[in-house]
Every structure is written in structure tokens, then in C-alpha cells.
Amino acid sequence: MATFDQHEEEGRRRRRRYAVLKTGHATEYTELTYGGYASMLQRLLQSKDERWVIFSVIDGDFSFMDDPNSFDGFVITGSSADAHSNDFDWIPRLSHALLTLHRLNKKLLGICFGHQILARALGGKTGRASVGWEIGIKKLQIDSKIMSQIYGVEMSPTLNVIESHRDQVLSVPPGAIVLASSEKTEIEMFAVGDCVLGIQCHPEFSKDVMLDIIHCRLSGDSFSAEVANEAIGSLEKHQPDQHPLQFLCKRFLKGDFEVV
Numbered sequence: 001m002a003t004f005d006q007h008e009e010e011g012r013r014r015r016r017r018y019a020v021l022k023t024g025h026a027t028e029y030t031e032l033t034y035g036g037y038a039s040m041l042q043r044l045l046q047s048k049d050e051r052w053v054i055f056s057v058i059d060g061d062f063s064f065m066d067d068p069n070s071f072d073g074f075v076i077t078g079s080s081a082d083a084h085s086n087d088f089d090w091i092p093r094l095s096h097a098l099l100t101l102h103r104l105n106k107k108l109l110g111i112c113f114g115h116q117i118l119a120r121a122l123g124g125k126t127g128r129a130s131v132g133w134e135i136g137i138k139k140l141q142i143d144s145k146i147m148s149q150i151y152g153v154e155m156s157p158t159l160n161v162i163e164s165h166r167d168q169v170l171s172v173p174p175g176a177i178v179l180a181s182s183e184k185t186e187i188e189m190f191a192v193g194d195c196v197l198g199i200q201c202h203p204e205f206s207k208d209v210m211l212d213i214i215h216c217r218l219s220g221d222s223f224s225a226e227v228a229n230e231a232i233g234s235l236e237k238h239q240p241d242q243h244p245l246q247f248l249c250k251r252f253l254k255g256d257f258e259v260v
Helices: 004-013 028-034 037-045 090-103 113-121 144-151 207-219 225-237 242-254
Strands: 016-022 050-056 073-076 107-111 125-128 134-142 158-165 167-171 177-182 189-192 196-199
Touching: 016 037, 028 037, 028 207, 037 050, 037 242, 073 090, 073 113, 090 107, 090 113, 107 113, 107 242, 113 125, 113 167, 113 189, 113 196, 134 207, 134 225, 144 177, 144 242, 158 207, 158 242, 196 242, 207 225
Parallel strands: 016 050, 016 073, 073 107, 107 196
Antiparallel strands: 125 167, 134 158, 134 177, 177 189, 189 196
């Protein structure tokens, strides 16, 4: 597999190009305020002199597979869909595409649903969490030593992060290592070599986005008022440590090149 130094040198020779694979539609508030999940991740990760393209795979746009080698990396968004299901044709199709991209040694960064579908694609197992929803601000336990060895990133052993999921990765793919866990979710982050990084939490979310999701899901009977109140309380009590996660995502995708 290509090393960080090789990716960095290649990026200096030409304009870098990345794809965001949109797997879910955001709430009306998030769409109107921030343009949706894919746009939020693009703004978070994009640097100058890069080209970013959004592909709505949830709507059947898999045209990125026409010329996958024209992209340096792929980012898979969150979704309300189940990564372990075949309820929609695009889910197994995406799983197959991600396996193909992995065999091409492409950088693959998965967020929430993206984290789960990456695990499925590469031979891991995902499913409904027996503990129910994990939503609001939760504490991650980070394997700081491994994180430093793989990415050269110094991270605190604990981080407060924004969570919004009831599915989880139950077992990692062959050859993967677990980078972080939480009280309810054993596999919060995993890596396969230096080309795959799955992150269950949301480095792209802000508190207002999370609050809106909580209220929308409560009104839709996705969970109880007790779950909602606990989540809202966590948002009022804690600040998320978003910057270290955002830095990690950029470092993973780009190596040392323009990670600021």
C-alpha cells in the first residue's frame, strides 16, 4: 500500500481531487442552514487548490466509479439507513464499490453510516446496537499510542464527541485495528492499514445540528423523551472536542500536506 509520504508527493505533483459519497438526506434545518451532510464534510475537509465533488449515491449516482483513479480519496457520509441491510439497492452496491476502491488503495474515510458500511464492505459485521441509541455528547477512550504510530497525531486519551446512532460495527474487518471505544460502543474508530479510517461519531456536526436532529427524531417517535432529554442535557453540559477529530480526518486523507 502507498505510504503517507507517497500520497503527499503525488499530491504536490497535481491538483488533488476528492469525492464525498452522500448516503443520507439531512433535516430541513440542516439542508437550509448548512447544505446537508455532504456539504458540511466538504467544507470541513477541503483545502485550497483541491477539487471536491459530491456524488449522491443514495439517489443512485455511482459515476465516481467510471474513473476512480482520478480521485485521491473518498469520504462516506452519515445516513439514517442501516448499513447492515439490503433494503435499498444502493447499500449493497456501495459496499461493493468500496471494496473495489480499497483494492485500488484509495483513501476511504467513513463517518457514522460510512464507518459501518466500510466495515461491512471489508469483511466486518454491523448491526443494531443492543444498548439502543447513543446520541448527544459522549466520551471516547482513544488509543493514543496507536494513533500516534499510524498517523503521527498526538491525541488526548479521552475526547468528548457528538454521537447519533443506534447501529454499530460489531466486529472489524480482517487486519483492522480498533482506535477508540465508548461506554456503549466498543468499536468507535477502526483503521485498516493507512488507507481506511472509520469514525462512528460526527466531527462535522455542531450543537444546533444535533439539537435539531434530536427534536426531529423525538417528534417522529424514533426514541423516547427520556433518551432525548439525556442527549439534550449532555449538549448543555459539555463541549465537543471537534478540532482533534477534524485534524485527524485531514491528516488521514492528506498526510502532512496542508493540514491546518
